[in-house]
Amino acid sequence: MGKSAGFEAMAMAARDAAGVLAPFKLARRNPSATDVVIKILYCGICHSDLHQIRNGWGITIFPVVPGHEITGVVEQLGSSVSRFTLGDRVAVGCLVSSCHDCHSCNEGLENYCPKLVWTYNSHLPDGSHTMGGFSTAIVVDESFVIKVPAKLPLDTAAPLLCAGITVYSPMKHFGMAEAGRSFGVVGLGGLGHMAVKFGKAFGMKVTVISTSPKKEREARELLGVDDFLVSTDKEQMAAAAMSIDYIIDTVSAKHALEPLLALLKVNGKMVLVGAPDAPLQIAPITLLAGRRMIAGSLIGGIKETQEMMDFCGEHNVTAIVEQITMGSVNEAMERLAKSDVKYRFVIDMRKSESEMQRPHHCDQEFVSA
Ligand code: NAP
Ligand code: ZN
Ligand code: ZN
Numbered sequence: 126m127g128k129s130a131g132f133e134a135m136a137m138a139a140r141d142a143a144g145v146l147a148p149f150k151l152a153r154r155n156p157s158a159t160d161v162v163i164k165i166l167y168c169g170i171c172h173s174d175l176h177q178i179r180n181g182w183g184i185t186i187f188p189v190v191p192g193h194e195i196t197g198v199v200e201q202l203g204s205s206v207s208r209f210t211l212g213d214r215v216a217v218g219c220l221v222s223s224c225h226d227c228h229s230c231n232e233g234l235e236n237y238c239p240k241l242v243w244t245y246n247s248h249l250p251d252g253s254h255t256m257g258g259f260s261t262a263i264v265v266d267e268s269f270v271i272k273v274p275a276k277l278p279l280d281t282a283a284p285l286l287c288a289g290i291t292v293y294s295p296m297k298h299f300g301m302a303e304a305g306r307s308f309g310v311v312g313l314g315g316l317g318h319m320a321v322k323f324g325k326a327f328g329m330k331v332t333v334i335s336t337s338p339k340k341e342r343e344a345r346e347l348l349g350v351d352d353f354l355v356s357t358d359k360e361q362m363a364a365a366a367m368s369i370d371y372i373i374d375t376v377s378a379k380h381a382l383e384p385l386l387a388l389l390k391v392n393g394k395m396v397l398v399g400a401p402d403a404p405l406q407i408a409p410i411t412l413l414a415g416r417r418m419i420a421g422s423l424i425g426g427i428k429e430t431q432e433m434m435d436f437c438g439e440h441n442v443t444a445i446v447e448q449i450t451m452g453s454v455n456e457a458m459e460r461l462a463k464s465d466v467k468y469r470f471v472i473d474m475r476k477s478e479s480e481m482q483r484p485h486h487c488d489q490e491f492v493s494a
Contacts, residue, residue: 130155135481136260137451138188144178146454148481149190151256153264161209161267162201163217168258169194169284169444170454170470171315172377173400175461177246181402186246192258193219193244194286194471196279206267214273216434218286219244219424221255221269233428235269259454261474261481271431274438281443284315284469285434287424288444292320292373293433294425295396296327301371304328309372311356311385313340314461316375316398318445318468321348326440332369334385337464347445356384367415369393379403386411386419394418444469451477 131152138149156162174191176182195217199209209215222242223235230238242249245257257263273282296302308329310320317333321344324331332352333344341353354361362384369388372395379401386395386407393415397405412419425433437443445468449457457470 132262134260134262135478136190136256137454137481138190138256138259139178140188142180142185142187144175144180144458146178146259146451146458149188151190151260153262154253156201156203156264157266158203158205159266159268160203160264161199161206161215161270163195163197163215163263163265163270164200165195165197165258165261165263165474167196167280167283167474168192168260168472169287169315169446170457170461170472171284171287172461173287174257175458176377176400176402178458182400184246186254189246190256190259191245192260192472193217194283194288194469195244195258195263196273196283196286197263197474200262203267208267208272209270214275214279216271216273216282216286217244217258217263217265217269218271218290218430220427221247221265222249225268233426235426236424259451259472261478269427271427271434274435276438276441277434277443280448280471280473281446282434282437283471284319284444284446285437285442286430288315288319288469289323289437289442290425290430290433291398291422292316292375293323293436294429295373295398295420295422296320296323297429298422299371299394299396299420301373301394301396302327302329303370306330306370307332307368309334309369309385309388310375311335311372312375312377312399313337313344313468314375314377314464314466315444315469318348320373320375321350322442325349326436326442332365334372334388343467354388362388367391372396373398375399377401379405382407382419383411386415386417389415389417391415392417394420397421444471446471448473450480452480
């Protein structure tokens, strides 16, 4: 619990690992000098939200209000806020605080700060429990608020805050964003479809590697992918051996790495961004034979997130979304668990207001955040 002074926001929370989201009342803090109060208009649903509400990683503190793909407008400003004015179109991703003083923070890599505070299921230095974007408002220190370019719609920009930056950052860092190179994207979900979009924007030849043959046609026609491999089709996979320069693996569940590594050329690189609940196995020989590299990457820092947003504004890169309201959020979570989403659910918060205060959900609580 945090400070008592604050204002009320409506939200949806899961109260236990059954992961059912139900209306919930929050007391958001009053803004400090450096805080921005944001009216949330849209929030994307990331597979991490699903892992968290079901306690898949074993770290969830209940009740949990998920949501870290937040867009909205500035509604109120702390007395010393300098980067924003009322009405600005803004966004918040996975982070809301860090120490500003460690090696990572000094490099603009707040996402690797040992004291980073997640947008939800985390604690601020004053002890308050953070609650995420499945809510009507959020209060965030201005140094963790991103500007949304005028060109980008707030609904299709929301998933950039996690799905977008999570694939953009390793593509840049590991030198994978090279025109003319071949780029494999494993898993065509929220992160995967953003990786395809960035791959195309960087001028790469993009191959999707998927468990879902039914996704092929749209992947080619709508997303413009150059090639589509069904990972369970051994013949197709064998024919594509050693043909891809770089792979990004976005898979949310346990899966075999060897067949994917075998697709890499000599000196090929594969970056894992998916975070399955269970460990993955690797036979070193698949790396040795081909001098291949495997790495991981976690979201991105604030400076790079802004850089990515600006890139998206210039190149018209946005997510393809299915808009929903809170009334169908539990159904959306079930569909996400079955890889049945094209390609990101985004919640319209204004249209959800009545659904977050229905009288028959009268087990509402009041928690500070
Ligand atoms: P998503 O929309 O559910 O997409 C995941 C995709 O993985 C599915 O669409 C499916 O694609 C594939 N897949 C699912 N189960 C599979 C299985 N058993 N075997 C092989 N492929 C399978 O999820 P998302 O929001 O993109 O998130 C993906 C993962 O990244 C999650 O684990 C999430 O927690 C993690 N994540 C990590 C970071 C980070 O910073 N590193 C940030 C955000 C999310 P096909 O149907 O095409 O096979
Ligand atoms: Zn996420
Ligand atoms: Zn730090």
